[in-house]
Amino acid sequence: MKKLLSSVAVLATFAGPAAAQDDPLKIGAALYGLQAEFMQIWAEAAEQHPAVQSGMVDLTIFDGRYDALVQQEQFETMATQGFDAAIFAPIDVEAGAEAVRIAHEAGIPVIGSNTQVNSELLTSYVGSDDTRSGYMEAQMVLEAIGCEDGGNVVIIEGPIGQSAQVQRLEGNQRALAECPNVKVLEQQTANWSRAEAQTLMENWLTAHPGEIDGVIGQNDEMALGAIEAIKAAGLNVEDFAIAGIDGVTDALTAVKAGEMQSILQDARAQAQGAIDVAIAAATDGDYEPQSDIWTQYPEMSWEGGEASYYDVPWTPVTADNVDDLLATRQ
Template sequence: MTRLLSLSSALAMAAGMAAAQDAEPLRIGAAVYGLNAEFMQIWSAALEQHPSVQDGSVEVTVFDGRYDALVQQDQFETMITEGYDAIIFVPIDIEAGAAAVQAAADAGIPVIGSNTRVNSDLLTAYVGSNDVESGRMEAEYVLGQIGCEEGGNVVILEGPIGQSAQIQRLEGNQEALAACPNVTVLEQQTANWSRAEAQTLMENWLTTHGDTIDGVIGQNDEMALGAIEAIKGAGLNVSDFAIAGIDGITDALNAVKAGEMQSILQDANAQAQGALDLAIFHASGMPEGWEPQSEIWAQYPDMPWNDGADKEYNVPWTPVTAENVDALLATRQ
């Protein structure tokens, strides 16, 4: 009898494994605002490195939103029509993206936000970082370098107007500036996360204001790096300017190592893989006892999984320093 039971159990287990192998993989779409720059390229690549994608139980398709809210809306309609199991959303516009979330919710498809935010109560969950905090941190660095009490002049390179990161990082910038009334903001304009646009703006500002500019607050690294190129092109010394950015992209890490700027690492890998774990969990019907597959939850114990029940998961920022820059660069090899 014992042998018969053991045989029966073995057959049942084999049948279950075969069924699991034959099961159709979950189809998850990632609608990202744009793929021109390194940060979102790192974010997207992290999805492909997720264990569930690697073992074939999940298929991920990344849609390039081309920095256009209407393009993202069309991509949502495609995913809804094709019956995707879940969507990860990185919106270009905090308000316009709400219509896309509404359409997915009406179709019964869970939407997980990541990196940038959308004003919608229908979002299933969100995995990102506190952009107000990073905006304050970068501005405080610049102000600390030029001297809050002594005063000086700064310029601000903003992200795309209407995207949550632009809105919230500017809020953080302004919080820091409010504590330094002797510091003047000479110019403030969007460069749309673009290194080339930021370089052009900075060239114009240097022509207008010359060497009276003391600091550059770049709301991302690409724009800070564009400002550095403009400064070099004008024959000025980068060391005469206090420059900060956000993201921790490879060129910025090298610039930090060279003493040209300050950067704050935004962990694209954690944001993307955390969002994918939540997308899998909700697409699977939130099974009891389900455990996330990514290692990022162990990496950030202050951001516990909590059985997938939280609406918001905030990935901590990591200031790039002389002490950790080589280790961070090693991860880009």
């Protein structure tokens, strides 16, 4: 997949063709970071929203660089420049509340997407249930190693304090509680990073030789880092049960090769759904959504763009759908 954005960029503005109206809506998408593929897919999907392509929306993508203070400064920028709406994927569930407050005081509606913030001032949220995905991925690993037989697993966590880390861990622990014979040998953050996860796994393989049966990676990048460590140690990946979350391209390839399991988090649906909801919030009118994701997921009812929570479904990656998913990344 082409690399959409440089990880060092602070922001980039995507504009479609010549504006279809005199005053396009100014919408900012403040994303926690653009270094990894998942958020790059999210940003590319946002760029492809019909309202952005037509010029109805002037969309600015902000790279939060995995820093809550950077994200807060970006909201101050949106407040100063009079943005009409903001979409927020915060790095920290608690610290992000200040950014939402800044927008609220400036009269800017904030739509959450992908990661959550602990704020009653949020207008709406378009994302997926991370507790559910954490439970699903842990179940995949536990079923593979045998819940009754027992065994040992390690958990590679996302950034501590981000809602996805908190909720996926809750789901991991719920599944593990159903398999009391399975022991968690190690549990540590790798900050969604493949390289950090590889280092962690290298250390764990040295500390627990021959003892690790499963790897619960709270995202695909970290699961892939664990796979690289296993290969570098000269071990057989097929001797480990490994699962991740997101459905990034390399993970899809690894699923097809039988090296891991994954659950697709639909970045396109989250991004384009959030833009539709943001337009509805900014216009206070009878806006009809322009993205096709609402027909793709009919169980996610539009409700005039006024629902407080839009739950984008998870899709387990399987042998039956992996080729079709890979085809979308060409």
